[in-house]
Amino acid sequence: MGTREASFLLGISRQRLLVLLAQGRVKGAEKKGRFWEIPVSESGMPRIIPARRGPKGIWHHRETTVPQMIHVNQKQIISNKGKPPEKLEPVVSLKHNERNYYGYDLYISGPCQIVYRPYKPAKCGAHLWINTYHPVQFIDTQFNLDPATARQPYKQIKR
Incomplete structure (x- = not known):
């Protein structure tokens, strides 16, 4: 399926889907020329690979030195x-x-x-x-x- 149908099924914008495709987070998706071919799973939906979260923030972890x-x-x-x-x-x-x-x-x-x-x-x-x-x-x-x-x-x- 194409990006328009996949974004509609996933309930996300087409631009967000393009970002996920560029990051390689859509399982089995391939780019053929200018267009993406997105496979569907048994449930009829594209599979998105969950992202790993970034490092934990370091703010407010140290004790304040100024009262x-x-x-x-x-x-x-x-x-x-x-x-x-x-x-x-x-x-x-x-x-x-x-x-x-x-x-x-x-x-x-x-x-x-x-x-x-x-x-x-x-x-x-x-x-x-x-x-x-x-x-x-x-x-x-x-x-x-x-x-x-x-x-x-x-x-x-x-x-």
Whole structure:
């Protein structure tokens, strides 16, 4: 059979079938000039040879050497005074891998360290912050006055 009929029977596009043919993954297929001849099995379908998967990825296998930094922004707390609940800005920030995440309430799922450095502040200017190597989960990223609904898990940042 030709590529059009084979792709229809297999339920894949003709282009995908041509890629499989070029890789030699269609059992018994031969190219005759410009056209492919694809044999069918007893079930009336072409046989596709499964591909081997590539090597396993190496990302996120090493322990991180840079901790996640949790900072409670004192200036934001002061500027939030007197504002109605819908105008409050997030006061807790999580800094990890050059990215910032903001919220009002978070959970640290492992040991952490509170760091106070009055003479050597962090890049953001903080003198007091929390470092952790464990996952951090924001519980509230939209200020919610009802604690029952504010406790819905929002986002988990993994190391």
